[in-house]
Amino acid sequence: MKIFGFKGGVHPADNKSQTENMQTERISMPKMLYIPLIQHIGTPLEPVVAIGEKVLKGQKIGDSKAFLTSPIHSSTSGVVKKIENYDFPLMGKTRTVFIEPDGEEVWCELFPIKTWENATKEELLEKIRECGIVGIGGASFPTHIKLNPPADAKIDTLLLNAAECEPYLNSDNRLLIENTEKVIMGIKILKKILSVENVVIGIEDNKKEAIGKLELALKGTGINLVVLKTLYPQGGEKQLIKAALGREVPSGKLPLNVGVVVQNTGTAAAVFSAIVEGKPLIEKVVTVSGLAVEKPKNLIALIGTPISHLLDTCEANKEVIDRLIMGGPMMGMAQYTSDVPVIKGTSGVLGLTKKETNRCKPRPCIGCGKCVDACPMGLMPIMYARLGEFNLWEEFKTYNIMDCIECGSCAYICPSNRPLTESIKLGKAKVRMMK
Numbered sequence: 001m002k003i004f005g006f007k008g009g010v011h012p013a014d015n016k017s018q019t020e021n022m023q024t025e026r027i028s029m030p031k032m033l034y035i036p037l038i039q040h041i042g043t044p045l046e047p048v049v050a051i052g053e054k055v056l057k058g059q060k061i062g063d064s065k066a067f068l069t070s071p072i073h074s075s076t077s078g079v080v081k082k083i084e085n086y087d088f089p090l091m092g093k094t095r096t097v098f099i100e101p102d103g104e105e106v107w108c109e110l111f112p113i114k115t116w117e118n119a120t121k122e123e124l125l126e127k128i129r130e131c132g133i134v135g136i137g138g139a140s141f142p143t144h145i146k147l148n149p150p151a152d153a154k155i156d157t158l159l160l161n162a163a164e165c166e167p168y169l170n171s172d173n174r175l176l177i178e179n180t181e182k183v184i185m186g187i188k189i190l191k192k193i194l195s196v197e198n199v200v201i202g203i204e205d206n207k208k209e210a211i212g213k214l215e216l217a218l219k220g221t222g223i224n225l226v227v228l229k230t231l232y233p234q235g236g237e238k239q240l241i242k243a244a245l246g247r248e249v250p251s252g253k254l255p256l257n258v259g260v261v262v263q264n265t266g267t268a269a270a271v272f273s274a275i276v277e278g279k280p281l282i283e284k285v286v287t288v289s290g291l292a293v294e295k296p297k298n299l300i301a302l303i304g305t306p307i308s309h310l311l312d313t314c315e316a317n318k319e320v321i322d323r324l325i326m327g328g329p330m331m332g333m334a335q336y337t338s339d340v341p342v343i344k345g346t347s348g349v350l351g352l353t354k355k356e357t358n359r360c361k362p363r364p365c366i367g368c369g370k371c372v373d374a375c376p377m378g379l380m381p382i383m384y385a386r387l388g389e390f391n392l393w394e395e396f397k398t399y400n401i402m403d404c405i406e407c408g409s410c411a412y413i414c415p416s417n418r419p420l421t422e423s424i425k426l427g428k429a430k431v432r433m434m435k
């Protein structure tokens, strides 16, 4: 297939070699699981279990009648010890169900749709909702809603995101290598739900083993594989649509406005588990890496596992961690404590040393324009730093700040270490408050 590419982008050192050939390993059971009652974009859930109640693995523990929600489930069998505010990786604290594992791993009754080929779209979407499937590439948008676009949206293409362009991370890559068939079956289910003929997987050319596996497994399926030149942030939805399909999503519009639904390949595997096995989303493949980590690994961790347990398993030296990040180094969230749990959107835990974070003092802007050239959204990052310095938040709107995908390419490329990311995040928050 033809490759179109996208404007801008940068080439950070990919640092994937530490874990790209490491087979996934299941981490040991922690003493306590901390399962937050919000792990999706939307309304927080209410607990549907009580303190002291015994729960089974896969049993629903939180739900809501609100539209934009996705239920959560117990990641193992055990006892609900507490329901209270606890450290949350995306901001401060949030209401959390504490589950003490009993070590038995007893599953609740599961209800797979064995003959999914004969099921209706509504039955499949209901099962995906009930199993708590969300986009596991980071945004955590409820999958059953994304797969049910408005009737006037003319969807003709399902695009699978296998770019995993963030440095260090290999969770999607390993899933594709080790569970190729599961991913492809999941894609077939997604295709049936969306009733589309055109199905494309976009992957970067630094994932040779996964590409080889996919090329073999896709023969005769009608699913197209597009191998893209590695370039960050190719995993952004709008960038991947442009690079793989040549379609431009206009400012303020969504992929569905150009006929496309994008799903992460990990989400496709989760959809397979939900439909064919009846299993809810209760575990994640997480890459644990960074120079502070003695033994980097790709771990299969239960949702709710404290990241301190992942760091200990990989023999991280916490003394030399300069920045602890959940996710990748470009778009991940810095953590102030390793008590925070793995959630549905967690794909990496990085213990970065000073050598890797390379924090230098900002110098005056030299007007080189490199940030403008690197911006994949065609924005003027140079202006955000200048306007932010003088608190001119109203002006941020003029420069389309809300189109920024917070990819960090501008900050990465800036030779003067201008605090672009900080200005952009603050500027977006201020503009949101103006509405």
Ligand code: SF4
Binding pocket: 374, 375, 376, 377, 378, 379, 380, 381, 403, 404, 405, 406, 407, 408, 409, 410, 411, 424
């Ligand atoms: S302005 Fe936003 S979208 Fe553009 S490079 Fe910077 S962070 Fe990325």
Ligand code: SF4
Binding pocket: 364, 365, 366, 367, 368, 369, 370, 371, 372, 381, 382, 385, 413, 414, 415, 416, 417, 418
């Ligand atoms: S890259 Fe940095 S120094 Fe160059 S124009 Fe942008 S903000 Fe200024």
